[in-house]
Amino acid sequence: MKRRTFKIRRKIIVTFSGCILCVLIFATFSYQIHREIGYRLRILEQADDLYQEVLELRRLEKNLFLYKERSSLGQAMFHVNRVEGIFLTYEHEFVGTNGNAKGSEFARMLEDYKGVLSRLDVESRYWTSPSATPTLLAMEESLRSLGQSLLETTKGWATAQRFAIDRLSQSAIHLFLVSVLVFTALGVGLAFYIARLLVRPLDQMQRTMEKIAQGDFSPLPETGARAAESLSLAKAFNRMIHELEERQEQLVQSRKLAALGTLTSGIAHELNNPLNNIVLTAEALRDDFRELEEGELLSMIHDILTQSERASEIVRDLLDFSRSERQEMEELRIGPLVHDTLRLIKNQTMLSGIDVQTEISSDIPPVLGERHSLQQVFLNLFINAIQAMPDGGVLKVTAFGANGGQGVIVQVEDTGVGIAPEHLPRIFDPFFTTKQVGRGTGLGLSVTYGIVEKHGGKIEVRSEVGKGTTFTVSLPARQVQ
Secondary structure (H helix, E strand, O other): OHHHHHHHHHHHHHHHHHHHHHHHHHHHHHHHHHHHHHHHHHHHHHHHHHHHHHHHHHHHHHHHHHHOOHHHHHHHHHHHHHHHHHHHHOHHHHHHHHOHHHHHHHHHHHHHHHHHHHHHHHOOHHHHOOOOOHHHHHHHHHHHHHHHHHHHHHHHHHHHHHHHHHHHHHHHHHHHHHHHHHHHHHHHHHHHHHHHHHHHHHHHHHHHHHHHHOOOOOOOOOOOOOOHHHHHHHHHHHHHHHHHHHHHHHHHHHHHHHHHHHHHHHHHHHHHHHHHHHHHHHHHHHHOOOOOOHHHHHHHHHHHHHHHHHHHHHHHHHHHHHOOOOOOOEEEOHHHHHHHHHHHOHHHHHHHOEEEEEEEOOOOOOEEEOHHHHHHHHHHHHHHHHHOOOOOEEEEEEEEEEOOOOEEEEEEEEOOOOOOOOOHHHOOOOOOOOOOOOOOOOOHHHHHHHHHHHOOOEEEEEEEOOOEEEEEEEEEEOOOO
């Protein structure tokens, strides 16, 4: 099991490690792109400076040609040197954008430009003669041409850097969108993977445990498309279910033995009293038979018969309680069955001064049951209600459909003495009774409980001392195929 758990942990670690690796890969690409953008921005700044220096040279050219000021020539030489310094410092970056030939050509043009400025500096006639010679005109034309070429070249370098930065920005945007899509897909895939690996097996186990709580020990399926870890866990869980089922059976057997002990003790106690009375009366009858009068003899014989009938009643109730033969089930209507049972106790209710009230719905669905057994259930409840009202009262019987026609409920309510709260949990136990000695065997409600349970129903009791008791019998309705 530890090895399987380790495998699950290893799969989860590997999965998350793969996700982290993807994050690192995208982060590395993003870092490289933004680093390159920063580098290109610095080169662009130098290219703009170079372009501005060449523009300043062109401005000084105009002053030089228009006003022939030597100071303009000196300033031009200063800016040429600055252009040369920037170019030599960043030559590789500038040339790498447009090619080596372009860099060599720029260096040559810059050198020629410096040469023309130097020749103008030593040409005295340029500064003194009002009209220029053809040679001087050629020098001016060469200076303008070289200046224009230098301007176009530096502008091209600056433009190339801007294009490079724009491409990098587009790449960063594309990388961001791709990373969003990839991480979304990874998140969804990871969620489904974790659900398949852990959540689904745990959900199946939860449903199985709920069934176990309801008494269904059906195992988990160990076949199908299951991971090795889930299959191993299912096998371990099924072993636990099997052991629980065995423990449940052992517990049931223990309870049966305990119930058997209680039953045996109850039988011995209940039968002991009438048998002792029979024996004592029979011995007295034998010893004093010739001396007793006829009335006394009849009285003692009557006592023997009464005690024998009581012992017979105990045995009969015990047989009803332990009856396990297969009963013949038939479709029954609860309304007529209740009315037939009430007719059996009509004389008892009249003699006891009990008012019988019935509220039986006309649309009660039929039930599947054994007529004699269900009649015995209602008869036991009615007799208990009558005995709980020695001074008269009201016996109310209510029957109606429940759960949208899926069940039938019968309530037997009396206004008798009620049942003490400490006695309620035991009223369905065999041989437990709150009646006076000789008025009950303590098996009636046990028999009733067993019959209702065999019919797939349940019986509940609600009582309050001095106000009365209500028994509720719930039976499943017969399902029409």
